[in-house]
Amino acid sequence: MKIFTIALTIIAIALIIFNATKLNFEALFEDESYTAILTIIVALCAIILLQILRISKKIEKLDKRR
Secondary structure, X not given: OHHHHHHHHHHHHHHHHHHHOOOOOOOOOOHHHHHHXXXXXXXXXXXXXXXXXXXXXXXXXXXXXX
């Protein structure tokens, strides 16, 4: 599970970097820039959810030890 979350996090970071290059700062909410902004937001949400999953698995592991 740890490798899975790390791999998905790396993919999400790559998506953020790729879409950051697609941004047109003169017209942020038009056409391709709007799609890039949405994809960046979705990738950030995915990273947050994956980190929550990783932390919950750590807590579950610690709870089993008790």
